[in-house]
Amino acid sequence: MLVSVRAMKQSTEALAMTDTGQQENGEEDGLTQVLTDVLKEVRLSISKDISGADLLHSLLSAPWLCSLLRVYECLLQQKKSVLTPYLPYSSGLSQEVMANLREVTTPTPEILELYHILGKPHVQALLLTHDTVAKRDYDPVLPPIPANLPVDEESMRIVCLVKNMQPLGATIKKDLKTKEILVARVIHGGLADRSGLLNPGDKLVEVNGRPMRGLDPETVIQILMNSRGTIMFKVIPNSPQPDNQQTTVFVRAMADYAPVLDPTIPCPDAGMAFRKGELLEIVDQTDSLWWQAKKLQSSTTCAGLIPSTNSLKKRLREVWFSEPSQAHTCIKPLNSLDDEDDDLGIIDLNFDDMDEDAPETDKLSEEEAESDYTKEGIYIAGFRRSIRFWRRRTQSKRRQSCHSCCPSKNHGSLDNPYEEVVTFQRNPEEPPRLIALIGPSGVGVNELRKQIIKINPSKFQGAVPHTTRPLKFSEEAGREYHFISSELFEYMAYNHRFLEYGEFQGHFYGTSVDAIKEVIDSGKVCVIDIEPHSIQSIRTKRLRPFIVFVRPPSLERLRQTRRNAKVITSYQIERNFRDVDFREMESTSLRLEALYGHFFDHVLVNEDLRETCLQLFTLIQHAQEDPQWVPTTWTLPDEP
Numbered sequence: 001m002l003v004s005v006r007a008m009k010q011s012t013e014a015l016a017m018t019d020t021g022q023q024e025n026g027e028e029d030g031l032t033q034v035l036t037d038v039l040k041e042v043r044l045s046i047s048k049d050i051s052g053a054d055l056l057h058s059l060l061s062a063p064w065l066c067s068l069l070r071v072y073e074c075l076l077q078q079k080k081s082v083l084t085p086y087l088p089y090s091s092g093l094s095q096e097v098m099a100n101l102r103e104v105t106t107p108t109p110e111i112l113e114l115y116h117i118l119g120k121p122h123v124q125a126l127l128l129t130h131d132t133v134a135k136r137d138y139d140p141v142l143p144p145i146p147a148n149l150p151v152d153e154e155s156m157r158i159v160c161l162v163k164n165m166q167p168l169g170a171t172i173k174k175d176l177k178t179k180e181i182l183v184a185r186v187i188h189g190g191l192a193d194r195s196g197l198l199n200p201g202d203k204l205v206e207v208n209g210r211p212m213r214g215l216d217p218e219t220v221i222q223i224l225m226n227s228r229g230t231i232m233f234k235v236i237p238n239s240p241q242p243d244n245q246q247t248t249v250f251v252r253a254m255a256d257y258a259p260v261l262d263p264t265i266p267c268p269d270a271g272m273a274f275r276k277g278e279l280l281e282i283v284d285q286t287d288s289l290w291w292q293a294k295k296l297q298s299s300t301t302c303a304g305l306i307p308s309t310n311s312l313k314k315r316l317r318e319v320w321f322s323e324p325s326q327a328h329t330c331i332k333p334l335n336s337l338d339d340e341d342d343d344l345g346i347i348d349l350n351f352d353d354m355d356e357d358a359p360e361t362d363k364l365s366e367e368e369a370e371s372d373y374t375k376e377g378i379y380i381a382g383f384r385r386s387i388r389f390w391r392r393r394t395q396s397k398r399r400q401s402c403h404s405c406c407p408s409k410n411h412g413s414l415d416n417p418y419e420e421v422v423t424f425q426r427n428p429e430e431p432p433r434l435i436a437l438i439g440p441s442g443v444g445v446n447e448l449r450k451q452i453i454k455i456n457p458s459k460f461q462g463a464v465p466h467t468t469r470p471l472k473f474s475e476e477a478g479r480e481y482h483f484i485s486s487e488l489f490e491y492m493a494y495n496h497r498f499l500e501y502g503e504f505q506g507h508f509y510g511t512s513v514d515a516i517k518e519v520i521d522s523g524k525v526c527v528i529d530i531e532p533h534s535i536q537s538i539r540t541k542r543l544r545p546f547i548v549f550v551r552p553p554s555l556e557r558l559r560q561t562r563r564n565a566k567v568i569t570s571y572q573i574e575r576n577f578r579d580v581d582f583r584e585m586e587s588t589s590l591r592l593e594a595l596y597g598h599f600f601d602h603v604l605v606n607e608d609l610r611e612t613c614l615q616l617f618t619l620i621q622h623a624q625e626d627p628q629w630v631p632t633t634w635t636l637p638d639e640p
């Protein structure tokens with residue numbers, strides 16, 4: 001044990017010596033060498049069977065000790081290589097050199113060149129920066145604090161901002177009791193915010209030497225708006241606010257908003273207009289009435305004021321009830337409430353009111369109406385004309401109904417004017433997103449769907465509809481239709497299991513959510529076309545739909561491209577398109593976009609069929625593979 005203590009002592013001393021020695025001699029392997037020597041001696045002690053030598057040997061040869069020594073050596077190395085400036089006054093020296101060079105009466109070209117180089121602003125700036133870094137003197141030089149300051153005086157801050165054409169980025173208000181002018185809010189990303197020197201609650205004492213106390217906010221705003229260049233504020237800073245961490249929220253606007261039309265906004269100039277469907281980044285929600293937001297697709301860094309959810313709801317209701325031109329066609333005598341059936345999706349196709357002029361021979365027989373799109377051995381479910389007929393009929397009825405004027409039917413915007421969204425990237429293991437096509441009747445949604453499924457039937461599929469009509473000879477249950485009893489159909493309809501359903505020639509037809517889910521769960525991409533009023537029903541976490549609106553091209557292009565195309569009229573007639581159909585398609589398209597545009601993930605113009613198909617194909621891939629904004633509720637974990 002005595003030996004081990006002596007050996008340790010020696011080693012410590014050796015370590016200490018090596019430390020200084022290493023610093024002096026620059027030897028890098030000193031410590032390792034000492035350890036090796038000590039280990040050698042301890043090993044000798046072991047062979048002499050001296051007590052404790054074993055323990056000391058295992059301690060000194062432990063890997064952690066080697067590692068520690070290596071770290072120590074590295075740190076030592078690092079300490080040695082710290083850069084020290086050769087001189088901390090290179091800028092002053094360069095000035096001295098230039099002064100000397102100026103005194104040379106007959107300067108050589110070299111002298112001239114050196115003088116020119118040293119005089120360059122970039123070189124001067126570089127030398128100045130070098131000196132600042134060398135002195136490590138980064139703080140501004142502040143004037144000394146006067147010794148005789150009264151203890152209870154509020155500290156005053158002098159703030160200088162350079163303002164050109166841009167607004168100040170702050171709103172003000174008057175404290176009615178004290179008549180003081182206060183900073184009401186600081187707009188994120190604006191001039192005041194970027195300076196970091198003005199905060200909500202700061203008292204404005206003077207602006208450019210002019211006292212603010214007692215002035216009207218309007219006068220102060222005018223003074224600020226007319227100021228250019230440097231504006232000097234004297235402010236009494238607000239006592240520091242608790243730092244409530246702002247979290248950014250992303251939302252999709254479900255309503256339009258124009259600050260210039262809103263008399264309640266505290267500062268219309270600071271307001272931000274937006275349209276339905278636009279994505280907004282809400283950066284400040286501290287005020288319960290007015291939030292600050294930026295548009296996601298905008299390059300501006302400065303936020304604008306937008307109403308909070310409650311303020312916007314209130315505003316939308318006020319606007320709706322004050323609109324003098326609203327024709328409240330939803331208020332009808334009791335005996336004319338048939339359209340209410342449309343909302344439930346029930347359409348009775350008795351053809352009592354059929355086109356008198358339509359020749360009987362043009363009308364499709366039940367067989368023709370039921371002809372499916374079974375081509376080249378591919379059964380493409382959900383293309384039956386029977387379903388399309390009752391839809392056609394629904395559309396003409398719904399056109400007269402009152403979805404747009406009634407607040408309760410305003411597609412949720414009055415209840416939820418901002419929909420919270422997040423970016424969503426589908427995990428390849430997850431079921432594919434539903435692809436829903438929407439468009440005015442005749443624009444080609446059905447054709448596009450058919451083409452896409454034909455391209456790759458093992459990847460794309462439609463949802464198999466349900467019907468109460470009997471199975472025909474060539475059909476197979478679950479392939480063309482799910483054939484069910486009227487009772488079951490009624491039960492399903494009653495329990496909201498259908499996205500849409502209706503009656504055609506005494507039989508019920510409908511597309512169920514489960515039929516869609518069945519396709520999705522099989523790993524295939526389910527492609528459906530739906531009526532716009534069903535959008536809300538499919539916008540669920542379960543289906544995560546990607547909604548594509550198919551828009552018609554110009555009238556001229558419609559005439560050119562639809563020469564051989566057939567339109568299905570609401571009277572069960574298939575005929576060539578007429579100009580009146582194109583015009584109707586155009587006006588319906590505008591109406592649908594105005595009403596439902598904020599739900600569309602993409603708008604596709606169906607001009608050339610082949611081209612549109614390719615675009616749709618790419619779009620579907622993009623919908624499945626790339627990140628997109630979706631409602632936050634779609635990404636929340638399921639409740640237990």
Ligand SMILES: Nc1ncnc2c1ncn2[C@@H]1O[C@H](COP(=O)(O)OP(=O)(O)OP(=O)(O)O)[C@@H](O)[C@H]1O
Binds near residue numbers: 391444445565606608
């Ligand atoms: N880009 C296009 N060029 C030429 N013809 C087209 C194009 N798109 C669709 N068509 C044709 O237009 C007709 C109507 O198309 P489709 O049946 O798909 O309409 P739709 O939008 O489903 O409307 P509806 O629901 O009323 O049937 C069909 O004959 C279709 O082949």
